[in-house]
Amino acid sequence: MIGHELGGRYEIISRIGGGGMALVYKAHDVLLNRKVAVKVLRQQFVHDEEFIRRFRREAQSAASLSHPNVVSIYDVGQEDEVHYIVMEYVEGNNLNEIIHDRAPLQPEEAVHIAAQICDALENAHQNQIIHRDIKPHNILIGKNGRVKVTDFGIARAVTASTITQTGSVVGSVHYFSPEHAKGTPTGEKSDLYSLGIVLYQMLTGKLPFHGESPISVALKHLQESFIEPRTINPLIPQSVENVILRAMRKNPNERYSSAGEMFRDLDSCLSPERLHEPKATFVNLADDMDATRVMPAIRQSAATVRAASEERASQERTPSAAGTANTQSVEWEDEPKKPWWKRPMPMIIVTLVLIAGLYFGVRAVSNSFDVPEVEVPYVVNMSEDDAVKAIEDAGLLVEEPIIREFNPDFEPGFVYDQSKAKMKVKEGALIKLYISKGAELETMTDFKGQSLNSATEDLAALGVEGSRVKNEPVFSDQEAGTIISQIPAANEQFDPKTVTVTFKVSKGQETVVMPGLVGLKEAEAKVILSQKGLKLSEANIVREPSYEPEGKVIFQFPYKEGEEVGKGAEVSITVSSGLPPDARQKPVNLLISPAQAGTTSEIRIVYSDATGENIEWGKKKIKDTQRFSFNVIVSPNKDATVTVFRDNQLVDSFTITIDSGTGSSDQTIPGKENPPVTDQPTGGTEQTPADPATTNVDPGAGSEDNQPDGNQ
Structure with a gap:
């Protein structure tokens, strides 16, 4: 079956258990993408039509149960000769494994587990479903501690042919009720008997009955008493033992009347006031004809012998009468029975009963006349203390023990129900209170x-x-x-x-917007990256020659400006290490005169070279001829061009190549008159020529507003 896909939906993963009738597999529901448990009917039952029909009907009936302590049934199906039931998958252990590993369990844990089983049984019994196979193997304990009862309704489908199957009875006979062992119809109380055995086993680590064969164990359920739990484990509270003793009574009428009654007893048996309660006692019924008795000896009287001889002689004489009276007459050794009213013991019992009846009758009549009636206060939704006070103030008594149960609709410690509400009763009557323990956590x-x-x-x-x-x-x-x-x-x-x-x-790493680093100085780039939470190590700084000024960022990697980048990401940059080896720096010397001698002219110089186009060297106002000196960068593939404007008029333009001389000859741009030449820059009026490492020059660097002329 492993790897097989049942119904085109349930992919079998592994086998997780099995019993006399079916094997259980862990599977994956590919439609709903969840883990499920698939119970597959064993092959020896697939041709029993009655079994299959009842099996499916009972499985469907169990599927109608909806309870947190019942394993949910999702689907029932058939594929070829494979009949299967799909159930809720509970990840954990079954109770049998827990008992084997850790028994005896602590009373608190055992009672908690038994109460959840009892709660599941109450729900099933209310839906007319009897489990009939309560045993630790069918109790699953999830990793969250939730108890789940499984195999509801399946035991109903067992026919006579399955009783003899090896293992089908051996695995469950230790938990049979006496009526189950007799083969008589079983009801709700049969499940409670089995639950009593499960609780017995949890608290003692032992089964109450053992035998060499299933039949011998079944007979012990019918005839023998078991060792009381506290004899094996003295740490069991008496109140808990009382639950077991009552649940495991051989007479069903002496057990709990319902699973709900047993649940309430389990819920309160560990309360402090009940831990040392008296041991439960039970009176054997007088009319139990199955009980073993000691009977008086019997003998044959002489008259009886004579009568028998005469009878035989008569039969010999009358053949037709043969066989009509062939029984032996016997009599008790005691005297012949007297009428019951002449015997002392019955008369004594009758007399006592009459006296007791007369006493209680007179008392009841007297009470009906003397005891006043009072209104029962309605205490639902009151705190326990306030409710008790209100009941006692009304002249009534609170019945012990107070019932305490989980109730999600009421706060812990508040009354959620009461007996005899909104009616009149005799003063001193008992009122039962039900106190909420809040929602089950x-x-x-x-x-x-x-x-x-x-x-x-x-x-x-x-x-x-x-x-x-x-x-x-x-x-x-x-x-x-x-x-x-x-x-x-x-x-x-x-x-x-x-x-x-x-x-x-x-939501993953925090992201930042990648800043633009190209054109910034190296130090500026480091500061910005640090502020953004990005990393820049020395190993990620590449230095290479370029026409950009030394120390300027010329490339960033791997993130471009504006991209979303995870905070803490590493960034690489490329920084200019200076001019390439084939670049040359050429000096430029200009002698420029004003347009008119004695007047002021504004000189503006623009150049293009290997570092960029239309670079503004700056502006300068002059009144006489001055020298302007600066450097340009040329390469084998890029010449330099210098353009001079005077009073916003183009006055000259010339080209410098890599082959141009490196001498200091001046390029003269005269005016109308040529006054004495003044070198530029000189002194405080000197205009600083453009540094070849800086392609853009502040146009106002040499203006009159910022730098006074030396001749003024």
């Missing part, structure tokens, strides 16, 4: 490191609605969608009906 799982979807599904399985699962996206080094923290914290108790669960969920 669950233990929060540690979801850190899991995905949000997985956590939401697990919480939904516990009854937490999706609307009460909040998530707060935060930046983190963890993968996007991973839970980083949670409220409530792991292992905290919570109410699935009211809790709000908040997860902080990673």
Whole structure:
């Protein structure tokens, strides 16, 4: 079966269990993307039409159960000769494994498990479904501690042909009720007997009855008493032993009347006031004809012998009468029976009964006349103390023990129900109170490191609605969608009906916008990257020659300006280390005169070279001829061009190549008159020529506003 896909939907993964009738596999529901358990009918039963019909009907009936302590049945199907049932997959252990590993269990744990089983049985019995095979193998304990009862309804489908199958009875006969062992119809109380044995085994680690064969064990269920639990384990409270003793009575009428009654007894048996209660006692019924008795000896009287001889002689004489009176007459050794009214013991009993009846009758009549009636106060939704006070103030008494149960609709410690509400009763009457223990709490799982979807599904399985699962996206080094923290914290108790669960969920690393670094100085680039939370190591700084000034960023990698980058990412930059080897620096010397001698002219110089186009060298106002000196960069593939403007008029333009001389000859640009030449820059009026490493010059660097003329 491993690897087979049943019904085109359930992919069998592995075998996880089996019994006398079926094998159980773990499977994957490819349609709903969830794990399921698939129970497959054994091959020896696939041709029994009656079995298959009842098997399917009972499986469908069990599917109608909806209870947190019952394994849900999802689907029933058939593929060729394979009959299967698809059920809820419970990840954990069955109770038999837990008993084998850890028994005897603590009373608190054993009672908690038994109460959940009892709660499941009550729900099933209300739906007219009898389990008939309650045993530790059919009780699953999930990793969250939730008890799940499985195999509901399947035992009903067992026919006479299956009783003799090896293992089918051996595995369950230790948990048979006496009526089950007799073969008589079993009812709800049969399940309670089996549950009593399960509780016995949890608390003692032993089974109450053992035998060499299934028949011998079944007979012990019918005829023998078991060793009382406290004899094996003295740590068991008397109140808990009383539950077992009552559940395992051989007479069904002496057991609990219902699973609900047993559940309430389990729920209160560990309360302090009950731990040392008296041991439960039971009176054997007088009309139990199956009980073993000691009878008086019998003898034959002489008259009887004579009568028998005469009878035989008569039969010999009358053949037709032969066989009509061939029984032997016997009589008790005691005197012939007297009428019952002449015997002392019955008369004594009758007399006592009459006296007791007369006493209680007179007392009842007297009470009916003397005891006043009072109104029962309505105490639902009151605190326990206030409710008790209100009842006692009304002249009534609170019946012990007070019932305490989980109730999600009422706060812990508040009354959620009462007996004899809104009616008049005799003063001193007992009023039963039902106190809420609040909602049944669950233990929060540690979801850190899991995905949000997985956590939401697990919480939904516990009854937490999706609307009460909040998530707060935060930046983190963890993968996007991973839970980083949670409220409530792991292992905290919570109410699935009211809790709000908040997860902080990673949305990946925080991102920043990549800045533009090209054109910045190296130091400036480092500062900006540090402010953005990005990393720049010396190993990621590449230096290479370029026509850009030394120290300027000429390239960034791998992120371009404007891209989203994860915070903490590493960046590489390329920085200019100076001019390439084939570049040359050429000096430029200009003698420029004003347009008119004695007047002021504005000189503007623009040049293009290997470092860029139309570079403004600057402006300068002059009144006499001045020298302007600066350098340009040329290469084998790029010449330099210098253009001079005077009073916004183009006055000259010339080219400098890599082959041009390196001498200091001046290029003269005369005016109308040529006054004495003044070198430029000189003194405080000197205009600083453009540094070949700096392609752009502040146009106002040499203006009159910033630098006074030396001749003025």
